[in-house]
Amino acid sequence: MTKKELIERAGRAKTKKAALGEDIAIENFVTGREHDALNSLDEFPEEYQQDLLDAGIEPSEKDRSGSFLQRDCSVVFSTVKYPGLELMSTTDALKEHDWLKGYLWKAVPVDMDKYTAEVELEQTHGYFIRSEAGKKVTMPVQSCLFITTDKIGQKVHNIIIAEEDSELHIITGCSVSHAVNSALHLGVSEFYVKKGAKITFTMIHNWSRGMEVRPRSAVVIEDDGAFISNYILMTPVKSLQMYPTAYCVGRNARATFQTIIYAHGDTKIDSGSRAVLRGEGSRSEIISRVIAADNATVIARSDVIGEGANAKGHIECRGLMLSDTAEVDSIPELKATRKDLDLSHEAAVGKVAEEEIQYLMARGLSEEEATSVIIRGFLNVDITGLPDALARETKKMFDMSLEKVM
Amino acid sequence: MLEIKDLTVEVKGKEIIRDLTLNIERGEVHVLFGPNGCGKTTLLMTILGLPNYKVTGGIMTFKGVDIINLPTNERVKLGMGMSFQHPPVIRGVKLGDMVNIAQGRKEERIDENLIVLAKRLNISVDFLNRDVNLGFSGGEVKRSEILQLLAQSPDFIMFDEPDSGVDVENIELIGGIMSELLDRNKRPSKRKKAGLIITHSGSIMRHIKVDRAHVMLEGRIACSGMPDEITKNVMESGFEKCVELCSKEVGTE
Numbered sequence A: 001m002t003k004k005e006l007i008e009r010a011g012r013a014k015t016k017k018a019a020l021g022e023d024i025a026i027e028n029f030v031t032g033r034e035h036d037a038l039n040s041l042d043e044f045p046e047e048y049q050q051d052l053l054d055a056g057i058e059p060s061e062k063d064r065s066g067s068f069l070q071r072d073c074s075v076v077f078s079t080v081k082y083p084g085l086e087l088m089s090t091t092d093a094l095k096e097h098d099w100l101k102g103y104l105w106k107a108v109p110v111d112m113d114k115y116t117a118e119v120e121l122e123q124t125h126g127y128f129i130r131s132e133a134g135k136k137v138t139m140p141v142q143s144c145l146f147i148t149t150d151k152i153g154q155k156v157h158n159i160i161i162a163e164e165d166s167e168l169h170i171i172t173g174c175s176v177s178h179a180v181n182s183a184l185h186l187g188v189s190e191f192y193v194k195k196g197a198k199i200t201f202t203m204i205h206n207w208s209r210g211m212e213v214r215p216r217s218a219v220v221i222e223d224d225g226a227f228i229s230n231y232i233l234m235t236p237v238k239s240l241q242m243y244p245t246a247y248c249v250g251r252n253a254r255a256t257f258q259t260i261i262y263a264h265g266d267t268k269i270d271s272g273s274r275a276v277l278r279g280e281g282s283r284s285e286i287i288s289r290v291i292a293a294d295n296a297t298v299i300a301r302s303d304v305i306g307e308g309a310n311a312k313g314h315i316e317c318r319g320l321m322l323s324d325t326a327e328v329d330s331i332p333e334l335k336a337t338r339k340d341l342d343l344s345h346e347a348a349v350g351k352v353a354e355e356e357i358q359y360l361m362a363r364g365l366s367e368e369e370a371t372s373v374i375i376r377g378f379l380n381v382d383i384t385g386l387p388d389a390l391a392r393e394t395k396k397m398f399d400m401s402l403e404k405v406m
Numbered sequence B: 001m002l003e004i005k006d007l008t009v010e011v012k013g014k015e016i017i018r019d020l021t022l023n024i025e026r027g028e029v030h031v032l033f034g035p036n037g038c039g040k041t042t043l044l045m046t047i048l049g050l051p052n053y054k055v056t057g058g059i060m061t062f063k064g065v066d067i068i069n070l071p072t073n074e075r076v077k078l079g080m081g082m083s084f085q086h087p088p089v090i091r092g093v094k095l096g097d098m099v100n101i102a103q104g105r106k107e108e109r110i111d112e113n114l115i116v117l118a119k120r121l122n123i124s125v126d127f128l129n130r131d132v133n134l135g136f137s138g139g140e141v142k143r144s145e146i147l148q149l150l151a152q153s154p155d156f157i158m159f160d161e162p163d164s165g166v167d168v169e170n171i172e173l174i175g176g177i178m179s180e181l182l183d184r185n186k187r188p189s190k191r192k193k194a195g196l197i198i199t200h201s202g203s204i205m206r207h208i209k210v211d212r213a214h215v216m217l218e219g220r221i222a223c224s225g226m227p228d229e230i231t232k233n234v235m236e237s238g239f240e241k242c243v244e245l246c247s248k249e250v251g252t253e
């Protein structure tokens, strides 16, 4: 599709409401002023440093192969330390690589809804990450999308490409300053996992009460490729709706989604993961843990569509209710279109069991400590597929976010 | 160490234990026999202070402290411990985590000494990494409970049917470690620990020496006496008959 065609399509979808989630008035949000570039992440204002950490970003850049920081609508920092890795704003990348336009809107339709249309028409950067063929970048790349100004509408388009037989590990954090009462984040992310390549994507959403968030993500996985997503949300958010989709198009393509949500306050979340198993022998695993406290409402969706021979998909959704005024709707879906498939799901929603608290108290914990151990345990999914150091670090980030809410 | 006098307990409005009296001194281990549903587990849960077990009458002191209104964890701090008959699964909480909690350790790593103890109980490091009680066999549950007690090292330990659902070999293993936990291998004057063992089958009795035995019927202690004799009577003639024999010889207590 030419740029002109994309713009036309987007134009026609400008008022197209999303299939899910409440409708947001995009026009209430602005682009805001440009921010100055930084020489290092340490230069990012002191008041935001903690929020960076909370979003999993290492300001010293220690043990990172590259770093990217976008503040509101400006890319303020971007460096690469590893050969074979590319990291820059999508805007710059499109200037540098003529071929890149072939990847735009290939995984996510530009006219999916008004949010994708808005990102096409009013894009404010986003990041481009690419690992060259055969390069295993085991040290993670970190990228952060940060909102510091009230009423900002951040509209990013991210493109992530792991070329054949390469490996890419990404830690990405979205964060917002405490001073922001209301803001919008629209994020389109398109992932391309080529033959034999692997991407792990660990995302921490560190939002606040006034944030409205509409990510639109899709992944295309070729033969023997693997995509692993770990998503963590522990802070309140006004409204979040997303339904990332992995298209396992290649033979033995694999997709894993692990989602950990602790919804509290007046948080409204509609979050799902979908895997379309098109390739022969492709596999997917969708695991989610949702805790709903206070007045939070969470719709936890998951969907596996089996189309390829011998495809295999499993869904495991668990919810834990901590309040009588919270709500969890767990909606697992399976769609089979042939006979040699193996699709399954388990879903459960419950409360903290009295018996478990008593058992822990019998080992010396107070009721409060026992409850916290049970919640921690509930959220504790074993993160597989990450390099050791990154797995440990992710665990640490997770513990830190949990510590903050409990 | 533990003094119970005229204890009456209700569970969900139903009286399960009535006017029960039991004294266990430091250095002593008692065994409690009784048919299913007579209230044995209820007694242990009440001693431990779990919330559904409501004391409606009587006195209960532990190490001289009135514990009736003390929450479970406070009783544990005073030195009580218990091996559960049917412990719950806690998802995402590993046996290793439970061991650390029982030991009062904040770290994630497990004490080397406990890994050695785990080996003696045929518990591998892999097993320590499993969610506690999830898919454990009968014997694994008991060994896991005992490992947690080894970590906790209480002064007074209650065992709720440590021998049910356990094969012969493991009963011997468990009996041996229970004996150690309860100072059974020390000279009587050196014994500091105390214990109360519940058994339905009585099979654990071959592997641990105890000081006194009781038979419980319908929420009361129906007879008490020397362990060998009571065990023999229970095994050979059943609970009711044993109580009958008991009252002929010594009279009920």
Ligand SMILES: Nc1ncnc2c1ncn2[C@@H]1O[C@H](COP(=O)(O)OP(=O)(O)O)[C@@H](O)[C@H]1O
Residues within 6 Å of the ligand: B011, B012, B016, B034, B035, B036, B037, B038, B039, B040, B041, B042, B043, B052
């Ligand atoms: N949580 C409970 N809710 C209702 N009834 C209970 C509960 N726990 C015990 N009971 C009742 O109390 C009685 C004694 O049970 P229990 O102490 O478990 O016996 P035992 O351990 O000797 O087999 C039984 O009649 C049982 O049904």
Ligand SMILES: [Mg+2]
Residues within 6 Å of the ligand: B040, B041, B042, B085, B160
């Ligand atoms: Mg019982």
